[in-house]
Amino acid sequence: MKHYAIMRTAMGLLLGVSAWLVAGASGAPPIDIDSIVRDLTSKDAQVRGRALFDLLSSGRWQGNAPLGVDRVLKAHADKADLIKTALIFALENHNAFVEDSRRKGLALSEYDSEVWANLVWAVSHLRDPRGLNALVGAIHTGGMATGGLADLGPPAVSAAIGRLNDEDAEVRTAAVQVLGGFLTRLDSVRSNPEAADRAKAAILRALDDADAWVRRAAVRSLLPLNDVPEVRAKLQSMARQDPE
DSSP states (O other): OHHHHHHHHHHHTGGGOOHHHHHTTTTOOOOOHHHHHHHHTOSOHHHHHHHHHHHHHHTTOTTOHHHHHHHHHHHTGGGHHHHHHHHHHHHHHHHHHHHHHHHTTOOOOHHHHHHHHHHHHHHHHHTOGGGHHHHHTTGGGOHHHHHHHHHTOHHHHHHHHHHTTOSOHHHHHHHHHHHHHHHHOHHHHHHOHHHHHHHHHHHHHHTTOSSHHHHHHHHHHHGGGTTSHHHHHHHHHHHHHOOO
16 A cells, blocks of 8 residues: 555656756757667666656656657657557556565655656556556556546456456555546447446446445446436435445
8 A cells, every 4th residue: 555655646746756857858968769768678677767757858748748758759750659669568567566566565765656657647648558458557556547547448448347356445446447437438438338338337336345445436436327227226225325
């Protein structure tokens, strides 16, 4: 839980990221994009972090990872796919690094949390189906990850439903939020009615979760569907039986 709290704090502080990063963003010299792509895929968290911030600084990101990524992709259109793949791979590796630190009982540094937060932000912004597993690995980190997953449509619905059986209530809560987020993407819902039905059914089941936070997330996700008789009946029944 400590890691997740640190991560959410880092997410909230992204616009106030270290002054030297922002100050250096306005006049960044040309970069060796091939070296940055290589270092983004490094197993070394420090190398990976430096590469990420070099990439963002070259895009004059000003504390806004999506802005920096968009500018870099435009400036290096011929290598855009390599850059996207490297960012996704970097998030997968950083997820593994964070999980390994958690198992060892090691606290994340502020720097490592910033790297993680900005990788999640960047990969969420890509809306690239290849980023599904990377974002699922960070599903518990907050709205950037859950929103990015919801944008990916039916594949993310399947992934989120699979996480509803996770032993960690925080992961289950996030999975419900992904499903609820998907149901707000009306174009995607209209194009994928079967996925929408699966998402709704899974959220309805989550109303019976043992954890109160999961149940609350399910209620919030279903409120926009209160005009659906099945949903309205379930919410009314729950209000009587589970006022919490």
